[in-house]
Amino acid sequence: MSIEVVNITKSYKNFTALKDVSLHIPEGELVALLGPSGSGKTTLLRLIAGLEQPEQGSILFNGEDNTDRDVRERRVGFVFQHYALFRHMTIFDNIAFGLTVRSRKTRPSKAEIQERVHSLLKLVQLEGLAHRYPSQLSGGQRQRVALARALAVEPKFLLLDEPFGALDTKVRQELRRWLRHLHEKLGLTILFVTHDQEEAMELADQVVVMNEGRVEQVGSPEEIYNQPANPFVYSFLGRVNLFHGRIHDGKVKLGEAEFETQWAQRPGEFPAVGYMRPHDVEITLAPKSRQSVQAQIRHISLLGPIVRLDLKRLDTNEVFEAELTRQRFAELALEERGIVYVTLHNLSFYVESAPAVAPTPVLVPLRASM
Structure with missing residues (x-):
């Protein structure tokens, strides 16, 4: 599913987080929103998810206006930096949560839920851990559970907010490779927020460089690095x-x-x-x-x-x-x-x-x- 952001503006009291932002994310691409703190990355992600509403502009999925739709109607998979897992639930119940809270008309059967959860546990390489609790897993494993939970509801696309920010360097590197493999396998449109230049350059098909609520440049990692649009992009991407x-x-x-x-x-x-x-x-x-x-x-x-x-x-x-x-x-x-x-x-x-x-x-x- 493609995502199109058209002339979006968003303010919080006296602070303008996004200033007339327009962006097109093609279907099936892995796209990074890259920029320093306060550049508007997470605000844009939350607007696309439906967790926030813009003051002006529109958000389209496959050309269809979703600006005013409720977050539950958008079928978005959202993964937070700090996992947001339910500590009192097992790994199985955490992954199944989005399915079990559906209305009776749309809720899968218990057998279907069980089959889907075990399939996802296999996909994220956590087979055999269904009955453990989040506190019994490592940080990298908890992040994979969060991704499995987001995938369980069969989202149209995935939104990841600093997905590896709380992890140490070695685990981050391992999960980057794993996420890239997962994307190639599923073909989902994935949009992720990061302030880590290396992470964006290694993972993304396209990089969106943001600063002070504006998009500075959009392009492939090679284009962004070798043909920076302005001094900010040049200085932000690596040593200079x-x-x-x-x-x-x-x-x-x-x-x-x-x-x-x-x-x-x-x-x-x-x-x-x-x-x-x-x-x-x-x-x-x-x-x-x-x-x-x-x-x-x-x-x-x-x-x-x-x-x-x-x-x-x-x-x-x-x-x-x-x-x-x-x-x-x-x-x-x-x-x-x-x-x-x-x-x-x-x-x-x-x-x-x-x-x-x-x-x-x-x-x-x-x-x-x-």
Whole structure:
């Protein structure tokens, strides 16, 4: 089932949680709502579920308006961060709860309920635990029970609010793989909220980046990461280095490095900021090109398969990070306080104060080495 949000606005007293948000979620996709706290992710999820009502706008399922429908009529599977299991009920009764509280006309028979619950226990890999209580399960197991309970009512789609936020790192990683497998098996439309960039990039078919009640960008994990729509998206998705410089008659100058950009036809001079990822910093012991600049190693962090360097450019005194493999680190025999040459690849420039021909800030992508 597809979900379409059209011009939704939602406020709480003097705080506007969502500002004219529109979004289309195709049928059968696993979609992440990603953003910092207070960006409107959970509010949007609750509006789609019917747990909240918008001030304006509409919510459509497969093109049918569901804005004013009761939550029970929407057939939504909702999973909360903290499971919300009934502690006094067995795992079997927790999963069966949504079926047993139906009216007599729509309630399955006891045999049908038993068959469906045991089928779901098998699906979520919890066979043999039907008669245990939530307190007797691990956090990861309780979260799978919550998912089974949501699936028991045969929902049109699943909504997950920070589903793995209360779990430790290893369990989260295991459940991510499990949820991806479950999605491939069931083909349900799944929308989940997270503030964890890695979780969104690993799980989702599409990522919706939100900030301050607005949608900043929608795209595949690769598109979001490699072609960020603006500086917020660039900065929010992973580590980033910033280099301050100026654009003058189409040329960007960052310290001793200067090169052409697509602004070549725009006269005047104005400040710009270059954005780039630490893994795009190339380290050498001698200049690789005329654009290579000197930097001093301030600190070395050994992080499993990668090594992170804290560097200071000697031409501008800007501090930035570089990441390289253990093998490359060993080949270069780098030491703290040592001097190296850096070449910056895959820079994107954000114009801080654009000229009159472009009155709003513009992110100017540059996919070439300095």
